[in-house]
Amino acid sequence: MSSSDQSIDKRPWLLLSPSLMAITLLVVIPMAFILVYSFYENIDLAVDKVAFQFGNWSEVMTDGYYRTAIWKTLRLSVIVTVLAAVLGYIPAYFIAMTKFRDKWLLLLLLILPFWISFIIRTLSWIHIFGNQGALNGLFQLLGLTDAPLSLMYNEFTVIVGFIHVFLPYMILNIYVSLEGIDENLEPAARTLGATPWQAFREVTLPLSMPGLAAGCLLVFVLTGGSYVTPLILGGPSDFLFGNLIYDAIVTELNWPMGATLSFTLLLLLGLVVVLYSRLMGLNQLSKAFK
């Protein structure tokens, strides 16, 4: 039995098996169960019947309410992603290019938000836009208004909350790919007669695309799958597809519908991930950790 060297080495598989087993048991199999449950029939609160029927699916496909939710979710995800890219690119560029001695401080500050509670960061915007928030306080101090203006609980505050939480992902991903670019390339383009803007547009920007794309994918998928931020910062009409899932499972206890909606969300966002991995590969995503 001298199997260890010549044939397949079992040791890596031994080391991997606990993780792979956990993922199979806690992620892969549950996904299959979501699909199975989507064909079940809901009888009453938290009561469902084993069945194979397309009632839930046809409701999701035909009811305009769900289509509106899908549309809203895609729209909001695109807005958040584009704004995060616009807001994030320049800081990433600045950190990557600066000769500033304390560059590490900028990087540390970039990672810091990851250590700060998501819910605290989200609710902190109530202190800015709320009735007792900083803006209303300022307006009243300046005598611009008597009664507090209602600036909160609308789509704008939801967007601000999302960008605030996801921006570090974007900046970090762009920074990583900018940092990997040979720093002689832009000067080389300049010597060949390019203006600074041309050098940036023709050399640096295309080379930083993988990081920008990875950042966009992360922000898009994370926004598209959320439901907590709209609950904290949004009004009644600012719901995402995730909120429908939350309502179906937590409030209405309609498990088959919750399963159907979850699988729909998985398909929609999965499509985006597959599209991305076809174009870019998934390797870029892990680079931000190094």
Place this chain on the structure above:
Amino acid sequence: MKLRVWTLLKTYTILVYIFMFAPIVVVLVLAFNSSQFGGFPIEGFSFRWFVKLSENEAIIRALRTSVILGACTAVIATTLGILAALALVRYTFRGKDLITTVLIAPVLVPETVLAVGLLIFMRWLHVPRSFGLLLLGHSIIALPFVVLVVQARLTGIRRDYEEAARSLGANPLQTFFAVTFPLMLPAVFAGALFAFTISFDNITATIFWRPSGMETVPTQIFGMLRNSVSPEINALGFVMICITVGVPLMAGALARYYMRNTK
């Protein structure tokens, strides 16, 4: 001209950093506001909300649940993650790229879907929601991040040391505990800290998985938020930020100090 553009970029960057940190600073400041409301105006300096916080049993209970859950998650996710990362760093085998993708895949599944899936699976098994479900769930959410972080750190460890130990007569187990593990310790710490933070911070999946009556700090805050931000939440935010930012920073500073002294 070039300088002007650069100044513009710098100003833009500073503004983005202000955007990222101003609201957090506001929470930190408002925690000391003596006013009975959680917002502005600031009426005076006071520690009363911290005293109030320490007397709030629901929050203390939630804090205890969160810390225990985070610690257990860190143990499980780090153990699994280190084994997997070792396999990826130390061995070449067929299908490695695929395996790496599979290990990272849970990150790309929307957390809401992950939560519903596991919940439905447990329902099918007739297992009620429990602390155990939260623990398993949090571990699987943290696992990909731990693998990535640990893998990045492990790549830096040279195998020569282990080979030297082996050639001096140590058996594989001795080598692991006397050489490899101490070298891996920073990676272990980084992974565990990351897993703890992910668990401590999680709300999206926790809302689905927690048994009724059990609250973690984020779900407790979420529950208290229905009407407005109470001053206690500001104080709690202050405490949480001190823990989750202060501990890693101190660990980092200590590690740096330690490294400098041993050199």
